[in-house]
Amino acid sequence: MKTFFDLKQEVRATGRCHGCGGCVTFCTAINYGALHMVDDVPRFKSVEKCIDCGLCYRICPVVGDLDEHIKKQTGWSAPIGRILETTVAQAKDASLRARATDGGVVTGILLHLFDTGRIDGAIVIKNTAEGRKPILATTREDIIESAGFSFNTAKGITQLGETYSTYSPVAQALGSLIRQGLKRIAFVGTPCQIKSIRKMQALKIVPSDAIKFYFGRFCNANYDFSGGKARELEEFANCKMDDIRKINIKDDLLLHHKDGTIRKIALRDLDFAKRSACAFCDDFTAEYSDISFGGLGASEGWTTVITRTPLGRAVFADARDAALDFLSIDENLKLDSTVLQKLQESSARKRAAAEERQAIRK
Ligand SMILES: Cc1cc2nc3c(=O)[nH]c(=O)nc-3n(C[C@H](O)[C@H](O)[C@H](O)COP(=O)(O)OP(=O)(O)OC[C@H]3O[C@@H](n4cnc5c(N)ncnc54)[C@H](O)[C@@H]3O)c2cc1C
Ligand code: SF4
Ligand code: SF4
Ligand code: SF4
Structure with missing residues (x-):
């Protein structure tokens, strides 16, 4: 099971973490303070609180896990995803x-x-x-x-x-x-x-x-x-x-x-x-x-x-x-x-x- 240790090595250390905060927000041990964001970078706050559940790894958008699943779910097709209509519009409300x-x-x-x-x-x-x-x-x-x-x-x-x-x-x-x-x-x-x-x-x-x-x-x-x-x-x-x-x-x-x-x-x-x-x-x-x-x-x-x-x-x-x-x-x-x-x-x-x-x- 891959965990935050793997995220650190595969995503953060390779400069691919874009600081979305998903891993920290949804860490299973968030209430116990396992992870926190420091200057938009996810870090262990208290490594011993991590229960090795692997959730942070799976939801990280940089990691390929679940890509096929969400492609299927959204009806994705090449080259730029599913398109039903392309148009140009503006809000009616001028103040907006x-x-x-x-x-x-x-x-x-x-x-x-x-x-x-x-x-x-x-x-x-x-x-x-x-x-x-x-x-x-x-x-x-x-x-x-x-x-x-x-x-x-x-x-x-x-x-x-x-x-x-x-x-x-x-x-x-x-x-x-x-x-x-x-x-x-x-x-x-x-x-x-x-x-x-x-x-x-x-x-x-x-x-x-x-x-x-x-x-x-x-x-x-x-x-x-x-x-x-x-x-x-x-x-x-x-x-x-x-x-x-x-x-x-x-x-x-x-x-x-x-x-x-x-x-x-x-x-x-x-x-x-x-x-x-x-x-x-x-x-x-x-x-x-x-x-x-x-x-x-x-x-x-x-x-x-x-x-x-x-x-x-x-x-x-x-x-x-x-x-x-x-x-x-x-x-x-x-x-x-x-x-x-x-x-x-x-x-x-x-x-x-x-x-x-x-x-x-x-
Ligand atoms: C960081 C960023 C990069 C973009 N890059 C491109 C680009 O390369 N090419 C391109 O064509 N369009 C790009 N856009 C999209 C474009 O600027 C407009 O968001 C889009 O055209 C919608 O305009 P609107 O007037 O309908 O939106 P509005 O009615 O003005 O609503 C804007 C919405 O964007 C959200 N928003 C504003 N700032 C951020 C942010 N930093 N992160 C997440 N959400 C935000 C607001 O919550 C709001 O809901 C980018 C937008 C952002 C925020
Ligand atoms: S969508 Fe891609 S390019 Fe845009 S902020 Fe996220 S990682 Fe950067
Ligand atoms: S408890 Fe789970 S979600 Fe939180 S850091 Fe550890 S492996 Fe990731
Ligand atoms: S979930 Fe977001 S903040 Fe966490 S390692 Fe992945 S890209 Fe970085």
Whole structure:
């Protein structure tokens, strides 16, 4: 039976741990304090409390265990997972669009599900005074405040200074589910986080059974600008981190400044800040989601949407008239094949880079 000792060697020591926190949150001995996260890295807190159950190893998204199971469960097919429909949309509500990352579709759908009583809450990232935090949102206000995407700016003793990161360990908010006992939750996360929760569900780990909707976001990589790297970005982009109002990613990283200007940075120029684990990751479009969302393929103010499962299609169809706006049918038809081509090309590039990186490690 492989345990956290093996995770340490196979995942953490090889630089592939992306700090999702899944192993710590769902450690069987969590109440006894076997594991804890230190600066986004899982560590033994008290090695003698570990009961060698192997759960942490099996749910780690980096480990191949259960991959075939979740592929079957989600009807995965090559090259980028199951696709029922690809489209471009935006939230009807202009105030939501104004605070959103792209077209506000993720938040628009979450609000629609909440207002119609289909979910009790959603696991999202919320902007708080201490930075962006993973939360279980159970009010309209919390869901609205999760719209948008900025650097996760944390200042505090635990960080020993300033960090600017695009990564947020969303899975850790699942702990709130255990405490609150809610049963119908939507989860918004990166492809790796979606995979992790699907694995937990496959193993019937409470409270992953409460996740009813999986909303994945496209993800080329996450970036960590801690330490001197924030200064490096400031020099390169000729800007101040504190002047950046929001960021979004299409073909490039777009820095939206508070004065309204937008600065484009090619993603290849950000390799210096890419989280090391992301170099091994082969999923760009969140292939195991019910619905995937991204900026690539859509113009500014719009979100690209892939519905993947019958459940995702039903949710999207239901939100369509109530909460979302679309391009005309002709415009959408024209876009459909080009968007799909862009997604497939980006996915193929990411997969090839990951395979190359994994081959070097072997
Ligand atoms: C770290 C990151 C990397 C991305 N990389 C790409 C990319 O390479 N190419 C691309 O096309 N699109 C990428 N996206 C997706 C894109 O930026 C938008 O999230 C997507 O288009 C949805 O936009 P929206 O306006 O509909 O979402 P909104 O309505 O603004 O909702 C945004 C949702 O994202 C969640 N969120 C915000 N920050 C984080 C975070 N750090 N971790 C997890 N969830 C978060 C919020 O909880 C919220 O539910 C990335 C997003 C993030 C957060
Ligand atoms: S108790 Fe189980 S889940 Fe926790 S660290 Fe040990 S092997 Fe992993
Ligand atoms: S990737 Fe997640 S589950 Fe795997 S070792 Fe890292 S924190 Fe734990
Ligand atoms: S690139 Fe992969 S490992 Fe990195 S944050 Fe995105 S989904 Fe997770």
